[in-house]
Amino acid sequence: MTQKAFPILEARGLVKLFGRVVGLDDVDLALYPGEVLAVIGDNGAGKSTLIKCLSGALVPDRGGILVNGAEVQFKRPQDARDAGIETVYQNLAVAPALDIASNLFLAREIRRKGPLGSVLRMLDTGEMKRQSADNIKRLGISTLQNIGQAVETLSGGQRQAVAVARAAAFGSKVVILDEPTAALGVRETAQVLRLVRDLRANGLAVILISHNMPNVFEVADRIHIQRLGACAGVITPKTHSMEDAVAIMTGARKLERT
Amino acid sequence: MTISIDGEAAPATAEDFLNRPPTVAQRVHSVLHRQPALSPAVVLILAGVAFGLLNSRFYHLQNLSLVAQQVAVVGALAAGQTLVILTAGIDLSIGAVMVLSSLVMSKLVFDQHLPGAAALLVGAAIAILAQAVNGLLVTRIKLPPFIVTLGTLSVFTAVTLIYAKGQTVTLQPGAFLLWTGNTVSLGALHLTYGVLLMIGLYIVIGFALRYTAWGRHLYAVGDDAEASRLAGISVNRVLLSAYMVAGLAIAVAAWILVGRVGGGDPNSGLNANLESITAVVIGGTSLFGGRGAVLGSLIGALIVQVFDNGLALAGLDPNYQVLAVGLLVIAAVSVDQWIRSVKA
DSSP states (O other), rough: OOOHHHHHHHEEEEEEEEEEEEEEEEEEEEOOOOOOOEEEEEETTSSSHHHHHHTSSSSSSEEEEETTEEEEEEOSSSHHHHHHHHOOOOOOOOTEEEEEEEHHHSSOOOOSSSHHHSOOOOOOOHHHHHHHHHHHTTTTTOOOOOOBBGGSSHHHHHHHHHHHHHHHHHHHEEEEEEEETTOOOOHHHHHHHHHHHHHHHHTOEEEEEOOHHHHHHHOEEEEEEEEETEEEEEEEETTHHHHHHHHHHHHHHOOOOO | OOTTTTEEEEEOOOHHHHHHOOOHHHHHHHHHHHTTTTTHHHHHHHHHHHHHHOOGGSSSSOOOOHHHHHHHHHHHHHHHHHHHHTTOOOOOOHHHHHHHHHHHHHHHHHOOOOOOOHHHHHHHHHHHHHHHHHHHHTTOOOOHHHHHHHHHHHHHHHHHHHHTTTTEEEEOOOOOGGGGGSSEEHHHEEHHHHHHHHHHHHHHHHHHHHHHHHHHHHHHHOOHHHHHHHHTHHHHHHHHHHHHHHHHHHHHHHHHHHHHEEEEEETTTTTTHHHHHHHHHHHHOOOTOOOOHHHHHHHHHHHHHHHHHHHHHOOOOOOHHHHHHOOOOOHHHHHHHHHHHOOO
């Protein structure tokens, strides 16, 4: 953990309302390069709303987002992606009828070289398949064998692997994972956790949203706890136990500010 | 079942079951899944064989040429309709826009004495503009495409009738706009330039859908609009472009229509709206979006025309064609449901 470094992604005073329902209530968050920050919280605590604001899927009503210390306005998911922030959404943003390679390169397709690409705008499907296979191999995802398979023919865990592979392959600064292991078996969960560590080893910052306390305590450097739309505190696996985390999450205990 | 020699436990039963060889139904399913135009192609071939047995004149090149000429207008229109339906939309106004566009083309030449090429461009612009209106209502006001185009169907039909003042326009023989009706002979096959134009349209749209990012985004948006948005696709831009490119296909259809009727007729193409949808559905494109191929729509349009032509040649009541088309639509949608429901 490199606390002395400058946060690569920072949120200040985020507020998001859905009608009368408070989604986020003045939430701060700081993410440093090369760390895994877990975000935990009960259902409706604002975890997904928080990361949707950070990934451009929602626009906060108030508050600011800073990338490398510079204020940014994310109006669309593409804005966040352009800033180097990749997200794996809980509901898996994949197009079921398209194949794995097409999904990996969705909205950033590679065109052919020469006039076929520049004039006829023809896609280089071979190159995209090759790079997809490379990426999946590099990430050590063994569950995806046939790169030309339609995503809808895959199991939940395999779809998850596609979404994670997409984020990991293209994220240049930050990778956000919303419940990446919720649909996975034990073996696949271990793979995703290893992937998270690999990303950190490569200098990327990772935000991991999860319900699974053992997973969180296994990989996270710091843990941001959401409660009722607000941040109830930030702890580390070294200083606090799982019981502490659950107690803070459910409001059984207040975190004494250190 | 694999039982290893050294007596180790066999693999789990479930895994064994999962890896069992696919049944015939599963294989058919997986092939149809990848090639949605295959089942209409089979229907077309079977219909061709049946009608050929009923009356051998069906196979005369003269007769096949006639079928091709008759299919050109609806075929071109169905290419545009396919784009809209792939986005999980539907365009009920497509035929009305075509008639409006064809009337604008003819009247500009007839009344305003504009050169044919200029009239063609204005007529095409009207078609694209009308489709932009449809697209903007769908993307900006967020109305369901069915409602939008049901409304604009009436609007465009009314505008056409008001503009035409109840009159048909007959162009001078040899006029530029009638070029699409001119015959081009390939041996004994007598096609019109309109038929060739329609085939060209299918090649262009087929290429764009299959080999460009735009085509892939169109499928993705029709498949799951929210997932596409999160993946970084400008969903509204893709939707609007689908309607406007359909406008281009409508303009081609309008030009072919002018060539067929010899000018502009506000009462032509009355059934073209539904005929284009029928062709797309029979062609295996899913009404729920994200699935299908433009080639299927051409096959679908051909099936309808072949039934019409074949039943007439066989001396059967032409009402059987209406019956057959209705059954085919239901069968096609049932097949689509089956393809969508079972996961391979």
